[in-house]
Amino acid sequence: MNLWDVDANYHRGNWDARFELVKTDQSTPGLPIRRFGYYAQVAYRQYDNPNPILQKLEGVFRFDHIQLNGINVAQTGINFGGFGNTYARVPLDRNRYTFGLNYWFYPSLALKMDFEIYDELGVPSLRDNGFICQLVWGF
Numbered sequence: 001m002n003l004w005d006v007d008a009n010y011h012r013g014n015w016d017a018r019f020e021l022v023k024t025d026q027s028t029p030g031l032p033i034r035r036f037g038y039y040a041q042v043a044y045r046q047y048d049n050p051n052p053i054l055q056k057l058e059g060v061f062r063f064d065h066i067q068l069n070g071i072n073v074a075q076t077g078i079n080f081g082g083f084g085n086t087y088a089r090v091p092l093d094r095n096r097y098t099f100g101l102n103y104w105f106y107p108s109l110a111l112k113m114d115f116e117i118y119d120e121l122g123v124p125s126l127r128d129n130g131f132i133c134q135l136v137w138g139f
Helices: none
Strands: 002-012 015-026 033-045 057-069 093-106 109-120 130-137
Touching: 033 093
Parallel strands: none
Antiparallel strands: 002 015, 015 033, 033 057, 057 093, 093 109, 109 130
16 A cells, blocks of 8 residues: 655634645556545634633634546445446545534544535535534543
């Protein structure tokens, strides 16, 4: 397996920006599996807000894109609109737009609520948008 990854993070004042780009090539008995993806994220939090509740809220927007090639879709048991019977480009050529709101109880404990909109390129009928809520505790 070959992997390369570039990531960057920048924080200034109330703004936080992040970016990551990843590419992997994996040898398999069948076709090689290739993965490529990236994301860019921007977040805003008013650390200096006089209201203690509002100063713990953070708004987040994230865009990410992923492409997978070389996976035998028939072996996954998933049928992507009739593409599931050949070695072919998996119709996973996807953009995702995430709108989120985080509440930071402590620097290592947050409640994160996100709404994700998926744009499945090449298979417009496949929609799996969703709402995600998670409690994150770093230690």
